[in-house]
Amino acid sequence: MSTIATRTAGAARLTAAVLALAALIGTELASGGAAGVPAPAPAGAAVQARAADAAWPVLKAGARGxxxxxxxxxxxxxxxxxxxxxxxxxxxxxxxxxxxxxxxxxxxxxxxxxxxxxxxxxxxxxxxxxxxxxxxxxxxxxxxxxxxxxxxxxxxxxxxxxxxxxxxxxxxxxxxxxxxxxxxDAGSGAPFGDRAAVARQILRTGGISLATAHPGGRHAGSTARQNVIDTANGKGALTSPWSDKPHRRVALDPRMLDALLKLRTRHGYRVSVSEIAGGDHSPTSRHYAGLAFDISHIDGRHVGDGTPHRSLMSACRTLGATEVLGPGNAGHGRHVHCAWPR
Ligand SMILES: [Zn+2]
Missing domain, CATH: 1.10.101.10 (PGBD-like superfamily/PGBD)
Structure with missing residues (x-):
């Protein structure tokens, strides 16, 4: 289900204001470090060594890092x-x-x-x-x-x-x-599987804006930004209780987090993330499994308003997403949905 297309125009304006605020916060984080995020914890036993399967990144104008x-x-x-x-x-x-x-x-x-x-x-x-x-x-x-x-x-x-x-x-x-x-081949700077380290890097990277509210303003604990902060602090991310009752904490998938970071650091897009584990989706949505994110804005413009969403969708597939939806797909005229396999 869509998170934004089903909302009213008033809610859409609120979302735009929230994302503009999130963009400001993102700018401050880029220069001042991640407020409210503790110093990196040592890598624990859960951190896996990745086999020698690294691939050279593709860098082009606009990339940074x-x-x-x-x-x-x-x-x-x-x-x-x-x-x-x-x-x-x-x-x-x-x-x-x-x-x-x-x-x-x-x-x-x-x-x-x-x-x-x-x-x-x-x-x-x-x-x-x-x-x-x-x-x-x-x-x-x-x-x-x-x-x-x-x-x-x-x-x-x-x-x-x-x-x-x-x-x-x-x-x-x-x-x-x-x-x-x-x-x-480590956009996150973290060993593969260290989701907290990737989350900290997302919070430190300018050009990735994370929504600080849902349309309608409810369930502040499950916003995209709070999902990433909780993950950076070693906690699960909260889902929203609209369709996922009762709401609960899920571990965000490191493949999804790594890809979100690389949309910025490798592919050069400035993105606004409207939802990760929270929002209003179908009960079986991969969002509620910590496997998906929704992008509402690309390079400062709303998805659907002449954005390069096709190339961003292709970048998501390159980064391993197996469910990629956007303008042209029902319910996704105004956002791009990228999800990784269970
Ligand atoms: Zn979605």
Whole structure:
């Protein structure tokens, strides 16, 4: 069932106001840290090591985050003069195209597997320079305490080994292609399955707005933002008691959380999330199983108002969603629904 299309116009205006407020809060969080969210807890026994199945991310203009910072350091290492700011803007696009032309790749400015594999050098102890800074930035973002100083010391070797062990890679302390891919394939910076760490990262990432109310204003404990805050605090997310009676706490699925983060960090969309585990859906909805989110706004515009919802829906499928609905599907003219399998 739709969460928004069935509401009145008045409620829709309220939703828009709430989302505008959420966008403001998101901006503050981006610069000031996540208010009300405690310091990261150590990874517990529930955290699983992911097998060595990492894939190179695809980065393009508009993306931001640690992967972009690493890209900029790697381009700098190849002699391209760039400001390393973690934002994939026109200067980064120009540098990527120049690198691609030099490598006789398609110069489309989009960084995929072919470009990454040529950019990422094999690094080992004794190495120096901007490429080592790229490695150190990624290690740091993945929870390894290193200084980003461009020097591959014995301490860095130890951190590379520690990271490799978390991903089921051979712990040789050398950053080769598989280690680079694994370092780059973690939009959350968290070992797969660490839903609290992913939730904290979502709260810290600018450009992901989480609704702070439902249409009609009821059930404040089950809003999208409260769902993510509860998850960051190690609790389950509350469902809403409209159709899911009585409401209860569910664990948000890490695949869904990771994908929400990557819509921003990898695919470059600014998104507003209207519902996660809460809202008014059919009793068997995947929302109530912690497996789905609804996107109401893309890049500041409401879904249906000329938004790139088709490409966002395709990004959800790329990120593993198996139930993706949007404009053109009954009840989804004004939002995109992405859900992961049970
Ligand atoms: Zn939905």
């Amino acid at each position: 640690t992967e972009v910072t690493a890209l900029q350091h790697l381009l700098t290492a190849r002699g391209h003069s760039l400001t390393v700011d973690g934002a994939f803007g026109p200067a980064t696009t120009a540098a990527v195209k120049a690198f691609q032309r030099a490598q006789r790749l398609t110069a489309d400015g989009i960084v995929g597997p072919a470009t990454w594999s040529r950019l990422a050098p094999t690094l080992r102890e004794g190495g120096r320079g901007p490429a080592v800074k790229a490695l150190q930035s990624l290690l740091k973002a993945r929870g390894q305490a290193v200084t980003v100083d461009g020097t591959f010391s014995a301490a860095v070797t130890a951190k590379v080994k520690a990271f490799q062990r978390t991903r089921g890679l051979a712990a040789d302390g050398i950053a080769g292609q598989r280690t680079w891919a694994a370092l780059l």
